[in-house]
Every structure is written in structure tokens, then in C-alpha cells.
Amino acid sequence: MEKMEKDDYKITFKKGQAWKYHARGNEPESRVIVLKVEQYENAGEVIHISVVGLSMKNKHDSSWLGKDISHMPFSKEALMKSVITFDKMVEVPDFSEGYVIWKDAFDKGKAGVYSVSVSEVVDFMEQTINDGYESHEE
Template sequence: MTQSPTPNHFAVGQLWACQGRHAGEQPTLLINRIDQHPLGGGNIYHVTLDALKIRHPGLPSGFMTKLAHAPVTDQTLERSQLRFIAQRTPDPAYEEGYGQWREAFDEGRAGSFGVSTPTLLEIVERRINGTPLDQP
């Protein structure tokens, strides 16, 4: 019998079901890369979130279904009601976003998310749509 990983043993290639914002959004989270945080001492996980339903007026369907790269911390993984699905190959689509993030991070202009996946998705949707984070 194969044992599912425990939340303190996150590794590259793990695919997890995670909490969405509503019933129509049942995202998955794939860990593509893990970096040591140079200042915080923890990990930064570079993940791909898929099976999303983020409003995006710039797309023909009106919705974005995949976020190729998101930098998250242990807190995000701990707060997102993860359920292990399978071991997969990292998604190469994350690399472009990672490169942009890495450059900005090294210059002190980028960080990582430590919030649950529903909160992260809400932040992304609000930024795409120009809705302030403090509005309901």
C-alpha cells in the first residue's frame, strides 16, 4: 500500500487537491520547485494552480483556469485543506513566471503568499479586475 505524503513532507512533483472559493472551483496545486527563503529560513514553493474559475475580462471565455506560477509558503500549504492526489512531473509552464518573480525577488520587489488558496485566488482575481482588496 502506498502511503500519502504528510503535510510536513512537501516535495517537487506532488499534486494536491486544495480548497477553492466556491463549489464551481475545485483547484489542484502542483509543486514545481522549492527554494529556501534566504531571510525567513523557510521554504518558498513555486506552484501551478489549475482547475480555477477566476474572472478575467481579457480572455475570450471571461475566465482564467490556470495560474502557471505562484510563490507560496508553508503557511499556504497548511491553510489550504490539501488532499494528496498523485506524483507528477513539474509543469514547465511555471518557468517563465518563476524567472520574472526571481528577478523581482532578488531586487526586493516581490515576495510570496502565506495565505490559504481561496484567499490567494481572491487576491489574484481582484488584481486582474482592478477591485481593491478592501472592498467586499
């Protein structure tokens, strides 16, 4: 397979692709794995990914280390800005539990897709684990 670069706009994300991405500084071996690609009238192309090779810490439990995120839905545009180069094809891990929860909420208009970088979402998740999340809704 020829090397695919993120600037090659002919790229089509496909199930099983592992990509190097703009990972956080302490996670240089982290990869994005494409789980599923779907097209929605109201959201466009949605790329479902898993992120592996993380080092998320939990200040409430020093023995816990979050290494993987099993399911995250991204817009194609956001994922294109996050990935650097294609790494290899891999077996797709089971992501059905997270996908079913997301799909049910998405169909009800209560969930969407990420439109920021993968590393920003990982940072937010780690921050939420450590500091909690305060809703600003009234």
C-alpha cells in the same frame, strides 16, 4: 504511496506533487501542483506552485476563462494551511517565465512570498482582473 494528510507535519513538499486544497466553491476539482521547493535565509522554505482547474472569469471579456495560474511562491506555513490531502504525482508544467520574473524581483527586495491561503490569492487575482488594482502607496 501512503495517503498524506495535511495534519501530518512530517510532510515534505516535493516537486510534482498534486494536492487537493481548500478551493473556492465553484472549483472543487482544482489542484495545487508543487513546482519547486527552495530555502532562503530571509524567507525560509518557499514552495513554488501552480494552480490548475480554476474558473476565473473576466467581466471585460465573457469568452475568457482563467483555468490555470502558472507560478505562485508560498510560504510553507501558508501552503500547509491550504492543502487538504495529497492527490497524485504529476508532470511539472513549465513555469520558468514566471519564476525568472519573480526571482529577479525577489533578489532585488521587490517581491516576496504569499502568506495567505491559495484560495485568497486566487480570489484577489480574479478581483484584480475584473476591477483593477489601486495602489495605496503614496
